[in-house]
Amino acid sequence: MPLQEKIAKRIHELRLSKAMTQEQLAEKANMDVSMLARIERGSRGDIRMGTLDRIINGLDVAYQEFFTFGEKENPATQLASSIALIQDPDVIAALQKIVNSILKTPSQH
Secondary structure: OOHHHHHHHHHHHHHHHOOOOHHHHHHHOOOOHHHHHHHHHOOOOOOOHHHHHHHHHHHOOOHHHHOOOOOOOOHHHHHHHHHOOOOOHHHHHHHHHHHHHHHOOOOOO
16 A cells, blocks of 8 residues: 555544544644545645645644554564664663563663
8 A cells, every 4th residue: 555545544544533623633633624534535636745744743643653654564663663662761672672682682771
């Protein structure tokens, strides 16, 4: 599936998961609802980065969450996407130690 279609599908999925109408998201993203509808359908050509940024902010999700497409990713990719959402430095350090011990690599600390 082309990236444009993945992005359109992701916007639609996230909007529905937040129980938002197109009108509500368009208002939060400061854009015309008809443009949002065309983007969600994939009938809008290339989407500008500024427009995508406003939509992501309107959905109130992190960029990592937005770009974590739910397709049949391999388990390592799914795990990496999940880890990318972790904010706690202590948890990240603990996970790094686990990975290092599994890979038998020296610790970075």
